[in-house]
Amino acid sequence: MISKLFDRLQHIGSATLKSFQRLGNGTVFLFKVIGSSYGLLLRPMQLVRQMYSVGVQTMIIIVVAGLFVGMVMSLQSYYTLVDFGAEDSVGVMVALSLLRELGPVVTALLFAGRAGSALTAEIGLMKATEQLSGMEMMAVNPMQRVIAPRFVAGVISMPMLALIFSAVGILGGSLVAVELLGLDSGAYWSQTQDKVDLYEDIYNGIIKSLVFGVVAVWIAVFEGYDCVPTSEGLGQATTRTVVHSSLAILFLDFILTALMFSK
């Protein structure tokens, strides 16, 4: 009985140690990636190619999701606000929710699922097929040529995608509010313009999405680079990317919201 208890304790202890060791390895990896990123100044086309694959190819899902989230937000806000005769504020409600919260968070979650998992799978497969080893033996640093372009492209793309998500969401909201529910278009847009603050709402949203971008891409490239180079290991790494990124994004959102919007 006691030995079983000790076994369990030992198991918990070693699992905790492993997690911390992995976190440490991941942090060292992050610094190495940042240190390797300067080479992109000399090879901007590498960055452009990756921005196309990480950013542009993620845009369709972001635009469609943004449109529907904005439309749903508009409907829900209308149903609540109409009881108080405040339906003219639907635009403000939609815009603030999107710019402050839903834009950065939902974009980051979709980004982790679409681009993050693809990054992990791509890098992991390169490792499994010895392409990364091959580069090292050709005296080419894979950190500079493979990891850094994908990392920087992801970090730059995230805020842009979040802004596109919010913009399309606000448009979708206006579509429902004005065309479907019959609200005044002038009221929708003028109230939105009046209440949305450049610094407090838009800049804070961009900062949030930048932080989420760093975390989501960091997890994705690290999981790919660190994966066990087998089909099972690759599958697990891809799953971990989506799960860990999503949890990290939600946790960080709480922290950032508490810091940014406390009165």
Next chain:
Amino acid sequence: MSEILVKIRDLHFSRGDRKIFDGLSLDIPRQGITAIMGPSGTGKTTLLKLIGGQLTPDQGTVEVDGQNVHQLSTAKLFELRKRMGMLFQSGALLTDLSVFENVAYPLREHTRLDNAMIRHLVLLKLNAVGLRGAADMMPSELSGGMSRRVALARAIALDPMMIMYDEPFTGQDPISMGVLVSLIRELNSALDVCSIVVSHDVPDTLSISDLVHFISAGKVVESGTPEQLQESRADWTHQFVHGDADGPVPFHYPARPIMEDLYG
């Protein structure tokens, strides 16, 4: 024997609790083909990675061209690697680049040659391995043997002083095997380089090697010319060269006596 290019002394290396090398020492001459042979799982590929500085030993030294590989700075190690070519078992071609661009890759990375010169060099290297006509193909369109030949063209792109071949004959049909065997021999003579072939394919490897090291249980068991090893009376060498099912490497994995297992 010609000058020594790779000198390994008292090499110890473990993966987790498993000891791969336990005081391994061997020399590889600057010219000719040296084969490193042994059963699967003896760490032959690991040895190549230790020579290339991709892994770090627990103890011992690996010197290549007089430089201790594991004490070099990253920049110096990369300089040394530009003079090493390595042919991976899988070919390790970059899958998003064409055959031409794969061979051009090290030239574009490490030289300032213009496109016309790079084109000439790449086509010459591809011609040397008989695949000039496949320059525009993608790696996914190549057979296993062709991938290895393209990888070989890439490995010699920078005219290295040594080429390491990791299991070049595994999984090849007889024709591809014949092509690779003659390519390794011919390239070695034409480029006058040090070739290190890691393999467990006895007849083909012995047919092209000038010197052979047999490794087992983390140490060199026997070294010599192919003729000397084929006539060796040492039990282990005899079993390996002739492919005997039982011998110093037992047929049965260590286990309890069978009667004990069957009847308790």
